[in-house]
Amino acid sequence: WRRASSSDEALFARANSSWILRARAASPDAWASLIFWAAASSRFARFSSASSKRFLFSTSRCCCLKRLRSSASCFARFFAALASVACFASSAANFSSQDGSSATGTSADALRASRSARFCSLAAAFASAFNRLRSCFASSFNRFFSSLASIFFCSFARKSLRLRASSFFRRRFSSSSMSRLSSSVITAGSSKTISGSTGSGSSGSESDSDEDDDDDDDEDFAAALASVQRLDEKSRAGSTVASQRDIGTPAAKPTLTQVRPEVVDDFIRNFLIKVGMSRTLDNFNSEWYDLQQKGKLAEVYTDTVPDIYVRNQDLDERVVALQQQLDKMRIITEKAQGTWDKFRKERDFHRMHHRRVVQEKAKLTTDLQRLRKHYLSYEPTLKDLQKKYEVAMKEKMLTRLERDRIKARVHTLEAQVQQLQAEKAAATKAPATPKPPRPKRGADSKLPPRDSVPNPYASLTFDPPGIERYQLRRTFKGHVNAVSAAAFHPHKPILATVSDDATWKLWSVPNCDLVMSGEGHRDWISGVDFHPAGSHLATASGDRTVKIWDFAGAACAHTFSDHTQAVWDCAFHHTGDFLASCSMDHTTRLWDLSSLRCRQTLRGHVDSVNACAWQPFSNNICTASGDKTVSIWDARSALCVQTFYGHTNACNGVACNARGDVVASCDADGVVKLWDVRTVTEIGTIHVSTHPVNKVCFDRSGTRIVCAGDDGLVHGYSTDDLSSVLWSGRGHEDAVQGVCFDPADTLLVSTSTDCTFRIWS
Numbered sequence: 001w002r003r004a005s006s007s008d009e010a011l012f013a014r015a016n017s018s019w020i021l022r023a024r025a026a027s028p029d030a031w032a033s034l035i036f037w038a039a040a041s042s043r044f045a046r047f048s049s050a051s052s053k054r055f056l057f058s059t060s061r062c063c064c065l066k067r068l069r070s071s072a073s074c075f076a077r078f079f080a081a082l083a084s085v086a087c088f089a090s091s092a093a094n095f096s097s098q099d100g101s102s103a104t105g106t107s108a109d110a111l112r113a114s115r116s117a118r119f120c121s122l123a124a125a126f127a128s129a130f131n132r133l134r135s136c137f138a139s140s141f142n143r144f145f146s147s148l149a150s151i152f153f154c155s156f157a158r159k160s161l162r163l164r165a166s167s168f169f170r171r172r173f174s175s176s177s178m179s180r181l182s183s184s185v186i187t188a189g190s191s192k193t194i195s196g197s198t199g200s201g202s203s204g205s206e207s208d209s210d211e212d213d214d215d216d217d218d219e220d221f222a223a224a225l226a227s228v229q230r231l232d233e234k235s236r237a238g239s240t241v242a243s244q245r246d247i248g249t250p251a252a253k254p255t256l257t258q259v260r261p262e263v264v265d266d267f268i269r270n271f272l273i274k275v276g277m278s279r280t281l282d283n284f285n286s287e288w289y290d291l292q293q294k295g296k297l298a299e300v301y302t303d304t305v306p307d308i309y310v311r312n313q314d315l316d317e318r319v320v321a322l323q324q325q326l327d328k329m330r331i332i333t334e335k336a337q338g339t340w341d342k343f344r345k346e347r348d349f350h351r352m353h354h355r356r357v358v359q360e361k362a363k364l365t366t367d368l369q370r371l372r373k374h375y376l377s378y379e380p381t382l383k384d385l386q387k388k389y390e391v392a393m394k395e396k397m398l399t400r401l402e403r404d405r406i407k408a409r410v411h412t413l414e415a416q417v418q419q420l421q422a423e424k425a426a427a428t429k430a431p432a433t434p435k436p437p438r439p440k441r442g443a444d445s446k447l448p449p450r451d452s453v454p455n456p457y458a459s460l461t462f463d464p465p466g467i468e469r470y471q472l473r474r475t476f477k478g479h480v481n482a483v484s485a486a487a488f489h490p491h492k493p494i495l496a497t498v499s500d501d502a503t504w505k506l507w508s509v510p511n512c513d514l515v516m517s518g519e520g521h522r523d524w525i526s527g528v529d530f531h532p533a534g535s536h537l538a539t540a541s542g543d544r545t546v547k548i549w550d551f552a553g554a555a556c557a558h559t560f561s562d563h564t565q566a567v568w569d570c571a572f573h574h575t576g577d578f579l580a581s582c583s584m585d586h587t588t589r590l591w592d593l594s595s596l597r598c599r600q601t602l603r604g605h606v607d608s609v610n611a612c613a614w615q616p617f618s619n620n621i622c623t624a625s626g627d628k629t630v631s632i633w634d635a636r637s638a639l640c641v642q643t644f645y646g647h648t649n650a651c652n653g654v655a656c657n658a659r660g661d662v663v664a665s666c667d668a669d670g671v672v673k674l675w676d677v678r679t680v681t682e683i684g685t686i687h688v689s690t691h692p693v694n695k696v697c698f699d700r701s702g703t704r705i706v707c708a709g710d711d712g713l714v715h716g717y718s719t720d721d722l723s724s725v726l727w728s729g730r731g732h733e734d735a736v737q738g739v740c741f742d743p744a745d746t747l748l749v750s751t752s753t754d755c756t757f758r759i760w761s
Helices: 004-023 028-047 050-070 072-102 108-135 139-161 165-173 176-247 264-275 278-293 307-428
Strands: 472-476 483-488 494-499 503-508 514-519 525-530 536-541 546-550 555-560 567-572 578-583 587-592 597-603 609-614 620-625 629-634 639-645 651-656 662-667 671-676 681-687 693-698 704-709 713-718 727-730 736-741 748-752 757-760
Touching: 264 278, 483 525, 483 748, 494 525, 503 525, 546 578, 578 609, 587 609, 587 620, 620 651, 620 662, 629 651, 629 662, 662 693, 671 693, 671 704, 704 736, 704 748, 713 736
Parallel strands: 483 736, 525 567, 567 609, 609 651, 651 693, 693 736
Antiparallel strands: 472 757, 483 494, 494 503, 503 514, 525 536, 536 546, 536 567, 546 555, 567 578, 578 587, 587 597, 609 620, 620 629, 629 639, 651 662, 662 671, 671 681, 693 704, 704 713, 713 727, 736 748, 748 757
16 A cells, blocks of 8 residues: 555456456346446556556456346446446546646645545545446445445545545555455345345345445445545644744654554454364354444444454464474474483493403403412422323333333243143153133134125116105104114114113114114113124113124123223124224224124224224224324224325214225214225315214215204215205204115115104105
């Protein structure tokens, strides 16, 4: 409202847009009012800019042509409205021309007085023209024309008199007139719709409402004229004060323009618009303007909203915003609290762990100091023992030399005695009667000469078993403790198993019915082997003994107890006359089954001998030791023939193929190595797993190798391709301790720490 032209253009543009949208659903009377509005705006547009003039003319032309084509009655009303507007336009033009002609030679006071007089006459002429226009249209649009007249009146008042009355009317009709204008259109549209549907039954009520609206419009217009007159008087008083100020009277301070406070109805509308209650806003506007036109609203309801309510509303909005921020901060605080609790718990855990580590460190430091002191106390004793050991070794060497010398003298004396006896016997020539010899256990068996028996498997070729198709067939839990080893009968389908429960058992294969069991060892049993004839069974135990069991007598035939520590494994010679056993005492012993005594002791390993096996049809024994070596011994001379180096950890098992030219060994690193006996070289290496490999065995063709390890799996490999796994048997729940083929290579048996042995085929 700072400029008259811009305010009038904005006001007319808003009213015109609203009417165009709402008149499409209203009655023909509404279209007649729109035509009047277009004609009046086209006459008034000469006081405005060219853009608004073109817009209003185009709108009026379209609307008029559309309605004139459809209704003759609207056409007659249009001409009546046009006549009234033309009359008012001529008056306005006359008023403007007189104002321009009189502005040249008169004073400011006289000009202001003449303008007031002419404006009052113009207002009277406009009132009569407005009454004539109103009589041509339906009474439901009286409020619209009342607002329109007020807007025209304010605009011409500001242009003509340049008084503050125009600001008063703008303030009076800026928001309320437009709201009344929109509500009147809504009421008019709804009333026309209802009247069209109900028919002639509501004609009496419409006439009454029309008379009330006419009275309200007359009252509004009269109030507007009275307000203009009061403003004219105030302007005259202002001119008098100005003349006095020119004379010398001190003038008051200029009044500052203040922002008009918000009225109650605008306050409620703003609230409804803010919360989006459009239907409630329409009902409020209809009822509010209806009551205001009828004068039923008290002054207290139309007054401005007290500042305290406006301030309360602002404070409420700030409270809502602060509450939202508080909720966000509360969520952030809860997250921070949770994070802090988590960090606090982690801090407490690490602090407790640190304290425990400090305590353990202090304890270890104390133990180390105590052990250091204890070691220092033993150091003199160790030095004394070292000296005594050196002295004993010197004495031992001297004793050996003395023994050899005495032995040589004894042999010489014996030879002399024999010679003397022979001479005496020849002299007497009398036959001697010898005493009968004392009974003995038996004579020593004669060791067969080297390569005296040909290997029958050297010229035979066997088909390799299809271990890649092996599946688990049966699982038996025959012992109450870990099953450490198993062996097949050389001629019958019988399986022997030994366990850590100090028992051995014979099972029929494949049904695994119990045939025989034996008890006698005082500790775990780690090795088992059948006699080549199948009549005896040998077991090696942790009680430092090797027992021979006789199936015919169902009892223990003999016990060899020369080992000083636990015995790990045992194996029969192919002739059945000898038995080899290896022990933790770093030795391998050769037992004669005829004389029931130890014939040879193989010494050379510096750690426990964990496994032993005979080279087929020969006098050579293969041993695997904890000193990471595999050795081949000659049983006749008790000498080491060859030693294979290459393992990086303790060797757990050793096996020879049927031809006797390849030896396989396994160690605690999960590595299996193949050695060529003829060239004394390493053939290949198999990296089975990261767990120790406990047992390895060949099939009778010599092309398949099966390994048992602590990972609970049984792995099968081919000697042609050592890099890939040919088969893996899964089924055991714990470490696999032993594995062996049956003589026909149709079954594979594995024993495990889970107290079971399983049959694969």
